[in-house]
Amino acid sequence: MRQRPSRPRLFDALEDRTLLSVTPPTSVPGGALAPSVLGQSPGSALPTALVQTLQQLSSASNAEWFLSVADTVAGTNANVQNYAGSVVTDDRDSDFVAYKLSQQFNFMLPPGIQPADATTVLQAIAGAGSSGTGTDAAYLNAMVSINQTQISLIQQAMSQTTNPTLTTWLQSQLTSDQSHLAAVQSLIADPGTGVTIPSTPTTGSSSLSSADQNLLQTAYSMSNADKFTAQLTALIDGQTPASSSSSTSTPMAGSAAALSQYGMKLTGDHTIVNHAYETVAFATNTALQPSLPAAAIPNIQALMATLNTSGGQALTNGTVKTSNYETTYLTNNIAMHTDLYNLEASQVANVADPSLKAVIQMDIPSVYLHLQGAQTLLSQIQTSDVTSSRFYHTRAGAYVLGAFESLVSRMPSAAELDRYVRALRSGAGVQRVYVSIARSNSTAATAVQAMGLRGPKLSRYLLNTARASGWA
Numbered sequence: 377m378r379q380r381p382s383r384p385r386l387f388d389a390l391e392d393r394t395l396l397s398v399t400p401p402t403s404v405p406g407g408a409l410a411p412s413v414l415g416q417s418p419g420s421a422l423p424t425a426l427v428q429t430l431q432q433l434s435s436a437s438n439a440e441w442f443l444s445v446a447d448t449v450a451g452t453n454a455n456v457q458n459y460a461g462s463v464v465t466d467d468r469d470s471d472f473v474a475y476k477l478s479q480q481f482n483f484m485l486p487p488g489i490q491p492a493d494a495t496t497v498l499q500a501i502a503g504a505g506s507s508g509t510g511t512d513a514a515y516l517n518a519m520v521s522i523n524q525t526q527i528s529l530i531q532q533a534m535s536q537t538t539n540p541t542l543t544t545w546l547q548s549q550l551t552s553d554q555s556h557l558a559a560v561q562s563l564i565a566d567p568g569t570g571v572t573i574p575s576t577p578t579t580g581s582s583s584l585s586s587a588d589q590n591l592l593q594t595a596y597s598m599s600n601a602d603k604f605t606a607q608l609t610a611l612i613d614g615q616t617p618a619s620s621s622s623s624t625s626t627p628m629a630g631s632a633a634a635l636s637q638y639g640m641k642l643t644g645d646h647t648i649v650n651h652a653y654e655t656v657a658f659a660t661n662t663a664l665q666p667s668l669p670a671a672a673i674p675n676i677q678a679l680m681a682t683l684n685t686s687g688g689q690a691l692t693n694g695t696v697k698t699s700n701y702e703t704t705y706l707t708n709n710i711a712m713h714t715d716l717y718n719l720e721a722s723q724v725a726n727v728a729d730p731s732l733k734a735v736i737q738m739d740i741p742s743v744y745l746h747l748q749g750a751q752t753l754l755s756q757i758q759t760s761d762v763t764s765s766r767f768y769h770t771r772a773g774a775y776v777l778g779a780f781e782s783l784v785s786r787m788p789s790a791a792e793l794d795r796y797v798r799a800l801r802s803g804a805g806v807q808r809v810y811v812s813i814a815r816s817n818s819t820a821a822t823a824v825q826a827m828g829l830r831g832p833k834l835s836r837y838l839l840n841t842a843r844a845s846g847w848a
Contacts, residue, residue: 435490441467462573487647523557582662603646610639706754713747767797778838
């Protein structure tokens, strides 16, 4: 009998092989190249005390940037808002230089607001009051404290170094913060008088194509909006969760730690990508406005308003009842990241500048994961909320759950579930409640007309939809 030729095995069985592992040689990063190419040798760390001072200074600068962005969005005095806008640009420029210096001198800076500055920021948010009308005054008072802190830290850092590059930078920072403080004091004395902060005008032209410039500005603005709301969330949910024994506490109190960690992660990620965008702009002489997208501003204003409904005072003692802050943040966050992901994914192939393309390619998976995280957290919070309703496990509750899932692709809040179940138990038919829920969404209302479900068929459909979404 003719023997069939055997094919070579593509993979050997694990037990037939002797697995070998090799440990790479140990080396200080950079090896022999660093001294000759970078002009630096290993072990060139700055003194610990100086690095700690520079980190505290960076946190204070982050707090100044954050509150200035907040006032440009929520302030009511045009003079104060114009000042805040100038500070945002000033802080962006100084932060970019600090980032480049941290690379040159091999030290790390925090991407967000550290605990030492968190109290000042939370007090400013609380000082806005229930209507938000105190935003400008609270902002100016906070800026006095922050700028005094920055000036003190700069003077401390200057006494800790003799390096000419760092000394030149610190002196420029001192001049800048002194001008910020003088302008704040002038506005406090007379809010009706405008102030001017010196700025450096852009000269020359960009080497980027107009399409690349537009994409860079759009992506950068959206990243700034994401960073601002992420930092706000890290601060708010970093406070002690409200006591569950309170009748006004939120069912999502247990998710506060997750929201805080999520906010800190996004703050760091967007700081990294912003520095990359700024590096591209610097290299190509491209003017880059540190603004927020116009379309995002109403959502950010609404987000901040959810805090003001509590009067804000509880922010400073860690007992804030954040109302629907978290669900508002995550809902807006999902929409914003969806838009950013679609923008970058659809445009990356058309980017001409290789460095900008590399940044976009790096950012796309990060944006995708941010989106997935927001969707997961929102689902957890919504589930925690709706299952707290005493009507959740009832058949009437299933009808309402099925209606929300089929019409608006989300779970109802506990309050919504209670309201519609009570309507059903008061005699309103399933069809009437279904249409009422649909009317809150024009697309859903059209879908109701197209489906044409009535009576028992509609009830069975809603029950099956609720079961498919996890109701039992």
